[in-house]
Amino acid sequence: MQLSRIAKLRTVLQENGLEALLVTNAFNRFYLTGFSGSAGYVLITGSKAYLLVDFRYTTQAAEQAAQFEIVEHAVKPMDTVKELLSGLGIRRIGFEQQDVTYGGYISYREQLGSIELVATDSLVENLRMVKDEQEIAVMQEAADLADRTFSHILGFIKPGVSERELAVELEMFMRRHGATSTSFETIVASGERSALPHGKASDRVLKWNEFVKFDFGALYKGYCSDITRTVVLGQPTEQHKKIYDIVREAQSYALEHIKPGMTGIEADALARGVIAKYGYADHFGHGLGHGLGLEIHEAPRLSKTGETVLAPGMMVTVEPGIYIPGFGGVRIEDDVVITEQGLRILTHSSKDLIVIN
Ligand code: ZN
Ligand code: ZN
Secondary structure (H helix, E strand, O other): OHHHHHHHHHHHHHHHOOOEEEEOOOHHHHHHHHHOOOOOEEEEEOOOOEEEEEEHHHHHHHOOOOOOOEEOOOOOOHHHHHHHHHHHHEEEEEEEEEOOOHHHHHHHHHHHHHOEEEOOHHHHHHHEEOOOOOHHHHHHHHHHHHHHHHHHHHOOOOOOOHHHHHHHHHHHHHHOOOOEEEEOOOEEHHHHHHHOOOOOOOOOOOOOEEEEEEOOOEEEEEOOOOOEEEEEEOOOHHHHHHHHHHHHHHHHHHHHHOOOOEEEEHHHHHHHHHHHHHOOOOHHOOOOOOEOOOOOOEEEEEEEOOEEEOOEEEEEEOOOOOEEOOOOOOOOEEEEEEOOEEEOOOOOOOOOOOOOO
């Protein structure tokens, strides 16, 4: 798998007129090498693939990154990069502009001397957008774990329990069932707090007859899942039911109509149109979704600025919401993979309005 990723990256380098790329981003490093250590540099040239690590990681790197030549780097890693490049006669190298700080750039320039540094933008990230079969399989497992966690937490929702206790319970469940950690800070937002799109779990205690919104995910074998479900504790009012139904309709409509060849802007507009039809356009203030994979938020974006054209293998969330300050809010979020025909949904928790009595 790593071999084909290196081959694809080499083609990208050729297209960009680059003989070599220095990869410093940790997610990109893992993606290209399979090496899960916390530090290291990847150097890809037309003929060579090096993984530079410090003393702590030489053994682990050799085990995990079999396709790479493992090099223990000098105290100043760029000294080793310079040496390797000089040996290959390479005078010009791409670096990842989104990852290197200004200070890092200055010191790379000093240490690399006459080797020219060329800023590149998202070369590996663009490859990462389209998931391969192996990645999709792992992400399905991460999504399954999120579904099981949601079923588990339903049994703990009752008046008097705090949002924080629910968050701890669901996080423990995910850890116990194979998650490395959560994929982001767990959101449990109840009552009027459910109107906060990103209401992190607080000490607020649940009461009868209000929304409880859960947005959480597992980091599992390096990959993220991300699911949102909103339930009602006690008796839903007409307004609870009304806004829930609109969000559900908007989400279903988007799921039925998103197709490859469409831009993120067009996908976003599908759900936005449904919500606007009912007069709630001003209450849906975020994008429809985001790419996810090694990172919880990655390309492509389904939003008013998401110009990327959707293609089979891209993994995105579809998560419309309506938020009414002082009352509450609803979001429904699934993880989906774009297919030749449309999309396939990875998260399967029920989207009927769940009422807990
Ligand atoms: Zn989410
Ligand atoms: Zn999300």
